[in-house]
Amino acid sequence: MDTKRLILFIALSFGILFFWQKWMEQRYPQIKTTPAATASATNGSTPQQAAPGQAPQDAGRLQRGQRITVKTDLFNAEIDTNGADLRRVELLKHGMIDNAKKPFALLQDEGEHIYVAQTGLIGDGLPTHKSIFTSTQSAYQLADGQNEVAVRLEAAGPDGVKIAKVYTFKRNSYLIDVKYEIVNGTSKPLTASAYFRLLRDGKTPEGSGGHMGATTFTGPAVYTEKKKFQKVEFSKLDKGEADYEQTAKDGWVAMLQHYFATAWIVSPVGAPAVGGENGVRYELKKLPDGLYSAGVIVDLPAIAANAKYETTVPLFVGPEETRVLETVSQGFDLIKDYGIFTIFSKPIFAVMDFIHKIVGNWGWSIILLTMLIKAMFFPLAAASYRSMAKMRKLAPRMEQLKAKHGDDKMKFQQAVMEMYKTEKVNPLGGCLPMLVQIPVFIALYWALLASVELRQAPWMFWITDLSVKDPYYVLPVLMTISMYIQTSLSPPPPDPMQAKMMKIMPLMFSVFFFFFPAGLVLYWVVNNVISIAQQWYITRKIENADKVTEAKA
Numbered sequence: 001m002d003t004k005r006l007i008l009f010i011a012l013s014f015g016i017l018f019f020w021q022k023w024m025e026q027r028y029p030q031i032k033t034t035p036a037a038t039a040s041a042t043n044g045s046t047p048q049q050a051a052p053g054q055a056p057q058d059a060g061r062l063q064r065g066q067r068i069t070v071k072t073d074l075f076n077a078e079i080d081t082n083g084a085d086l087r088r089v090e091l092l093k094h095g096m097i098d099n100a101k102k103p104f105a106l107l108q109d110e111g112e113h114i115y116v117a118q119t120g121l122i123g124d125g126l127p128t129h130k131s132i133f134t135s136t137q138s139a140y141q142l143a144d145g146q147n148e149v150a151v152r153l154e155a156a157g158p159d160g161v162k163i164a165k166v167y168t169f170k171r172n173s174y175l176i177d178v179k180y181e182i183v184n185g186t187s188k189p190l191t192a193s194a195y196f197r198l199l200r201d202g203k204t205p206e207g208s209g210g211h212m213g214a215t216t217f218t219g220p221a222v223y224t225e226k227k228k229f230q231k232v233e234f235s236k237l238d239k240g241e242a243d244y245e246q247t248a249k250d251g252w253v254a255m256l257q258h259y260f261a262t263a264w265i266v267s268p269v270g271a272p273a274v275g276g277e278n279g280v281r282y283e284l285k286k287l288p289d290g291l292y293s294a295g296v297i298v299d300l301p302a303i304a305a306n307a308k309y310e311t312t313v314p315l316f317v318g319p320e321e322t323r324v325l326e327t328v329s330q331g332f333d334l335i336k337d338y339g340i341f342t343i344f345s346k347p348i349f350a351v352m353d354f355i356h357k358i359v360g361n362w363g364w365s366i367i368l369l370t371m372l373i374k375a376m377f378f379p380l381a382a383a384s385y386r387s388m389a390k391m392r393k394l395a396p397r398m399e400q401l402k403a404k405h406g407d408d409k410m411k412f413q414q415a416v417m418e419m420y421k422t423e424k425v426n427p428l429g430g431c432l433p434m435l436v437q438i439p440v441f442i443a444l445y446w447a448l449l450a451s452v453e454l455r456q457a458p459w460m461f462w463i464t465d466l467s468v469k470d471p472y473y474v475l476p477v478l479m480t481i482s483m484y485i486q487t488s489l490s491p492p493p494p495d496p497m498q499a500k501m502m503k504i505m506p507l508m509f510s511v512f513f514f515f516f517p518a519g520l521v522l523y524w525v526v527n528n529v530i531s532i533a534q535q536w537y538i539t540r541k542i543e544n545a546d547k548v549t550e551a552k553a
Contacts, residue, residue: 062087062109062116068135070151072142072169074318076103083129084153084165085109086117086176089317091260097206100456100465106260106317114291115200115255117262117315119165119178122297123192125158133165140169147171160185174318175265175328182300183308190303196264196313197283197295198255202234205257216258216337216450220294222282224251229334231256237286249279252329253296254316256337259452264296265314265329274298274313319452322353338450344443349451356453362466363459366519370526373440374534381534441524448519459522466519473514475521480510482528486535 065082078088088110090103107115120128127133133153142149151167161184168177184190204218221231222244230244245251250273254263266280267273274280274296281297296313303309316328325333338345351372356365374381397419405412448454448467458464462472470476513521 062114063130064109065132066138068138068140068151068153070140070149070167070169072149073171074174075169077169079151079153079167080109081133081135081153083118083120083127083131084133084155085119085129086167086315086317088116091318094260094319094452095456104260106262113201113203113205115198115262117197117317118199119180119194119196119313121163121180121182121192121194123190125161126192127155127157127163129197131155142169142171157182158186160187161190174316174324175268176315176317177312178315179310179312181308181310182303184303184305187305189305191300192303193297193299194311194313195283195295195297196315197293198253198262198264199287199291199293200255201290202292216339218257219255220284220292221254221256221335222251222284222294223254223329223331223334224248224282225330229331232284234286234292237284237292242284244282244284246282247279248282249273249275249277250330251282252316252332253282253284253294254335255294256335258337259455260319261316261335263316263328263332263335265316265332266296268314268329269327274311276301320450321452322349336450338443338446341439341443341446344439345447345450348440348443349447352447353453361459362454362457362519363463363522366466366523367526369444370523371530374527374530378534381531382538444523445516445520448517454517454519459518463518463522466522467517469515470518470521475518475525476510476514476516479513479521479525479528482525482532483510485532486528 062080062085063082065080067087068079068081070077070079074092076088076090076092077086079085080087086107088105089107090105092103094104096102096104107117109116118129120126120131122128133155135151135153137151140149140151148168148170151169152164153166154162154164157163161182163183164181166177166179166181168179170177178196180194182190182192198220202219217231219232219234220237221229223229224245226248227245232242232244236242248266250267252263252265252267254261266275275298278299278301280299283293283295283297285293287293298311298313300309300311314328316332318324320336322333322336325336338349348369352362352365352369355368356362359365359368398416401412401415401419405415451467454467456465457467459466462474463470513524
């Protein structure tokens, strides 16, 4: 019966989400950072001596110096003169969870969350992320008609060596070019390395969880052409068990979280890889005070006496928008975490994104996607509804068989099966459409959970954010009603107790949907409405055909 299949479908879907979450909890346990550790991280200390060819091994504790502010069409940013670190970045086109009008702070060095981008040079007397830089300006802004703005900071080096770090912010780009200019004014060659790292605590950001306990990945990742996408859990770094390719000639290193990411790009699209033939070294490590570092070290060629050398590594700071990610670097779109359902979620989102280009609204995109899916599965659905219509027609005979055989369930089942065989009815004929929709349902769930494009995206009226629950529970109520209507259209179970349970089940299961993203509930409401229309049409068609047959007889 349709209701039983529907209940089975939903139960299986929830079961898969539940066990997936349990597996994720074991595989990616959350790291807790204590306020004391965070406070320690902001107080400052003396860095430990770096080993040759490695970035300084200190805890990356942050001292506050003078701030240089940068405002562009996408960012409000702050650079600290201590180390010329990028200490704060607000994304102007994305709002905070609790206040959509306030820009989302991805990088920050104050409060209970530490997340910054640091760089430095390795070599005798060369400036690290602890050195003091100076700038001729304290504020920069991307002016109208201007395509980029460059922020230049300078630091003292060994006698005869001049160092400058230049941040270049570009219009309509989440990539920030970070360039080192090294002028060797001495009489001998200069050997140096440059490191670029992301410093972060292990906290899982607010809102990273989905529903039924599903969560997206938070932590560092490395991508290389040889080993592809390699996520590394914080727990692996805690245990010293991190497994990733440490030396390569291409790729990128990133810190990932729900909806947003930062990354140092070794091989940008359309540009030669940083490091050239010598390649680079990736370095993921745990630091004291609950902090973690994900970085890359570039060995620079020897800089001749009285020569100048420049090296640039782009820094991505922004949302995990599919169209943006595909333009950054090879494999960079993999940071969008669809979980193990990528094979289904990615194409579903691609279709939805294509529809969105036409209609310009994610809510209507979901509705049109649902209609498209229902159209694709209509042949299967039609077979299911024809089977249900025949089952409904046989319901009176089912009651007669039950009255005839009484409590002899064995004989009753045998008689029922014989009736199915005689009437050429397959009681399981309607299961396939439901089973086929299970991966579609779960894939759409993960597409909605992972896609920043739907974050704070409105549909209409009271639905101002499709990625969170309906604030007034209108859609869940409509879904409950639609499920109840589907139940009434299904053949009634012969057992009165089962019949009562089938009427109660829609209400019981719909409770879960009260806390699901509005976009997912919208999909299910539209799916149910179309199913009801299809079922009514096919049932009516079969009944009319039977009447014609009876009239001819």
